[in-house]
Amino acid sequence: MTEIADLQNRRLAEQERIRYLLNSARAEEEASLKGGLDTVAWVKEEQCIGCDQCTIVCDDDAIELFDAPLSSPILDIDVNKKARVLRDPCTGCKLCVLACPTDAIVMIDR
Numbered sequence: 746m747t748e749i750a751d752l753q754n755r756r757l758a759e760q761e762r763i764r765y766l767l768n769s770a771r772a773e774e775e776a777s778l779k780g781g782l783d784t785v786a787w788v789k790e791e792q793c794i795g796c797d798q799c800t801i802v803c804d805d806d807a808i809e810l811f812d813a814p815l816s817s818p819i820l821d822i823d824v825n826k827k828a829r830v831l832r833d834p835c836t837g838c839k840l841c842v843l844a845c846p847t848d849a850i851v852m853i854d855r
């Protein structure tokens with residue numbers, strides 16, 4: 746009969762395996778994005794739901810939210826904010842791209 750301790754050990758091993766796979770996928774995604782000082786982030790306004798995640802991760806204060814009383818076509822909720830990138834302070838670090846839950850941010854050539 747399986748002991749509780751065995752189940753807990755299996756669970757921990759599975760957690761570790763899943764964490765490793767997720768971290769690998771994230772590292773791969775990050776490596777595949779272009780970035781750096783020759784690039785700048787760009788918000789695809791129609792996909793932005795104004796969730797504010799990008800402004801939280803941006804260390805360079807390069808993103809601001811502005812009023813936009815529109816519904817998002819990808820989620821059936823009313824949103825009244827959109828994000829926009831300020832070109833000059835953006836350092837091309839890509840953090841906002843990875844943080845955005847709706848894939849609304851892309852990196853473009855400066």
Ligand code: SF4
Nearest residue numbers: 803835836838839841
């Ligand atoms: S790429 Fe980096 S610096 Fe530029 S807006 Fe995104 S988080 Fe900010």
Ligand code: SF4
Nearest residue numbers: 793794796797799845
């Ligand atoms: S994280 Fe994405 S969806 Fe959220 S405010 Fe920023 S651009 Fe918009």
